[in-house]
Amino acid sequence: MSLELTPVQTVACCSPLSREPLSESEAEGIVPLLKALGDPVRLRLMSLVASHEGGEACVCDLNDAFELSQPTISHHLKVLHEAGLLEREKRGVWVYYRARTDALAGLAALIGGQGQ
Template sequence: MSKSLLELTPVEAVACCTPMTREPMTAGQAERVSGLLKALADPVRLQLLSLVASHEGGEACVCDLTEAFDLSQPTISHHLKVLHQSGLLERSKRGVWVYYKAQADVLDSLGKLISSAGA
């Protein structure tokens, strides 16, 4: 992945967009937002994001997330990595465990982008 792609965060990509019901998105905006939607399009990732966001404090240890699925730990870690790379989750390592936190501002901006409320 090029450095310029790594510097572009989904927060910037979503926050710059007005709701789709008010004005059309540019091709660049649509390209950036589609990455978020692709990350959410997988049922496991959608459920993982929901588990993290609804966990106490909006943060969960990877060890708390693997029990909810009949999947291997490496598979869960892959899905968490995709959510992290898209900007939907942030992560921090504490000892041997990795903790994930939902990026509420990204979720809020994405919700506003696709909402027709107030249009």
């Protein structure tokens, strides 16, 4: 049995930065994503989860990559989840994380100039 712990926000999609200026509301919607990724630990966590075998990782899979405590790793994962970059699912005593590919694709389109 799986349990979704918190609702995940929908990530706003917008035109590439090079095509047209962002509106104030679009910028406000994107800032939390960029702030969440602006920390080196969270950026590495995002990369580790997204590239993990099967596309998902448990906190127990991520601890050894850092010289940080498990609660600190969990805090960083929570920030990524609340920003809408990770989905999470509780299975027994463990929480598994999966990258939200739609959020990543939206950021890539915004920064990389790939229109949608």
